[in-house]
Amino acid sequence: MGLDIVALLSMGSAFAVGGYLAAGVVALMYSGGQYLESLGEGRARHEMTALLSRAPHQAIRRRGEQLQEVPADAIEVGDIIVVRWGDLVPVDGIIYEEVATLDESALTGEPLPAARKKGDAVMSGAANAGDLFSMVAMKPASESTYAGILRLVEVAQRSEAPMARLADRYAAFFLIITVVLAFAAWLLSGDPVRAVAVLVVATPCSLILAVPIAWAAGISRAEQIGLLVKGARVLEALVNIHTLVIDKTGTLTEGTPTLHAIDSALPENELLRLVASLDQATSHVAAKALVEAAKARNLKLVHPTNVTETPGEGIAGEVDGRPVAIGAIAYIASRFGMTINHDDRPGTIAAAVAVDGAFAGVLLFSDKLRDGSDRILAGFKRLGVARMILATGDRSDVARLISSGLPFDEVRSELSAEQKIDIVKAEKAGGPVMMIGDGINDAPALAAADIGLAMGAHGSSRAAEPADAVLLVERLDRVLQGIEISRGCRRIAIQSVLAGIGLSIVGMTAGASGYLAPVQGALFQEVIDVAVILNALRALKISPAEQAD
Structure with missing residues (x-):
């Protein structure tokens, strides 16, 4: 007018x-x-426009020995997809055979190519920067990471x-x-x-003229660092955040177990070599941690034989002709008719090992705090965030251990999704609230917050949908940078x-x-x-x- x-x-x-x-x-x-x-x-x-224009439309699907070029929308869960040099990954999936070198800069803002090996997850929209590789589709195109990003971009542009x-x-x-x-x-x-x-x-x-261009430029700048916001309203709201409510697993921590300690009746390296060799045959997240720990010690792993796995319980097989089993303490104790005495350590999960039919030791796993978490949380304080609350569904002892030494004003544990919503609503009385989470159980709290920020790179797509912003790279310091961009x-x-x-x-x-x-x-x-x-x-x-x- x-x-x-x-x-x-x-x-x-x-x-x-x-x-x-x-x-x-x-x-x-x-x-x-x-x-x-x-x-x-x-x-x-x-x-943002570049993101929209580079959406993957075609894919190479392998059926037997035949390769077929099909629309990305025609891909189904379980299809084997071949990705050539320069092609975009059409759907979310896992590496099937070869090692892949991926350019994820358009998604995460990370300039260096990322190496992915067999069994690793890959996000749709990444570009193949190396040799041809094959992958197994885990989601249809409409539910994959890139499709969700495009929906967010379209909302932001309006x-x-x-x-x-x-x-x-x-x-x-x-x-x-x-x-x-x-x-x-x-x-x-x-x-x-x-x-x-x-x-x-x-x-x-x-x-x-000035105001819409400045905020459009800010949205674009935030995307460059891997922080995708749904619109200028969200970016502007970052200026005045009063309270930060943050989830633990996969948000404050890496969300994947790492080997914490070994209580072994055998030489420690020999026990680790045996169980890591066996765990090469399973996709369990703890197995990956064991294999990586063994490789870090330069242990020579061998191919296991006669492997049987009980999902959620444990795995057994032979390594160098020796019977080896690893799993939950109750699983190993009942399988071999033994009594295992073990004292829990705060913040850890235990797995028992049997070798040659006898108890051989206990492995302890923990979820590692993200590097620089103390500096990042202190950064929120410096930028004017008055209150910080850790809200987790994990046990209270684990929450206390993880939060020790961190500048939280309050630590709440053993929470349900409904209780997280209650915390967010209660904190709104003091000022604008930002909630950061990554799991499905965080989605309601993300929607209830003034700004809901989802860890979208490896988090749940269901958490990203109701969120106001998605962090595409696993670095919480990018949220601090987003606040500075907003200001x-x-x-x-x-x-x-x-x-x-x-x-x-x-x-x-x-x-x-x-x-x-x-x-x-x-x-x-x-x-x-x-x-x-x-x-x-x-x-x-x-x-x-x-x-x-």
Whole structure:
């Protein structure tokens, strides 16, 4: 309303007093301003647009010895997909045979290629930066990571920040000031050309141009670091976070078990070599930790034989001709008719081992705290987050162990999904709440928070759907950077608005005083518009300081 009415009045009044050249310049400058605005927004949304344009549409499916090129939407769970050099991974899956080298920069912001081996998960939308490899589809295209990202991007592109809507209201107020000043100049001087000059300088209003471009640039900048927000409203809300509620498993911790300690009746390395060799035959997450621990000690693993696995209980087989079994303590005790005495250690999970039919030891696993968690949480405090709460469904002893030494104001454990919602709702009384989580049980709390942020790289897609933002890289320091980007965008938008309005008022005053002709006023206003657009685009270059080492 504000922009178009000012433009109509300025062109109409210029025609009325015979200022055809001025009217033509206004029309050209007004349309030019709109064009500059579209160019600026296009530049600001470049990374998001690139995501949309590079969506994988085709895939190579292997059936027997035959390769078929099929639409990505035709892929079903369990299909074997061949990914050639340069191709995009069409769906979420796991590596089937070969080692893969993937360029995940468009998803996570990480510039270096990532190596993935057999059994590792791969995200749709990553590009094959190495040799041909095959994978097993674990999700259809419509439910894969990239499809979810595209849905978030489309929502973000349709959004508008509260500050931008406020700018729309200010434009109407600016219209009133413009009209009053124009008529005052006419009445006091008796020269209608001065009124035309005032109206011309006020067209178009830089207030409307600067704000949406700054926030669009901020959304794009956040995507560059692997933080995908659903819109400008979310990015702007990051400025004022009062309380952080954060989940533990897969969020504050890595979410995968690591070998913590070995209580062995055999030489420790020999026990580890035997169980790691056996565990090569299973996809259990703890098995992967054992294999990696053995390789870190340069132990020579061999191929197991006669392997049998009881899902959720344990696995047994032969290694170098010796019977070996590993699993839950109750499973091993009942299988071999033995009594196993073991004292639990806080924050660990135990697995028993039998070798040659006799008890051989206990392996302890723990979920490792993410590197730099203490510095990251301290960073939230430095950025003005007043309260931080650890909210987990895990046991209280585990929660106490993990949170020891960290700057949490409160630690809540053994929570259900409903109890997490209650915590979020209660904390809203003190100010805006951000919830960070990754599991399905976190989804309701993410939806209830003012800002719900999902760990989306390896977390549950069901948690990402109701979230306001998704962290595509497993680094919590990117959330700190997102807050800094938000604050930088707000600062740049305010600078652009104040400078634009200030210069416009100067020009309008000059026009009302007879020092600026209508044509000169139109050119002066266009210079202002170009300046505020270029200033708003500085949000693309915001360099956050907060990050973990």
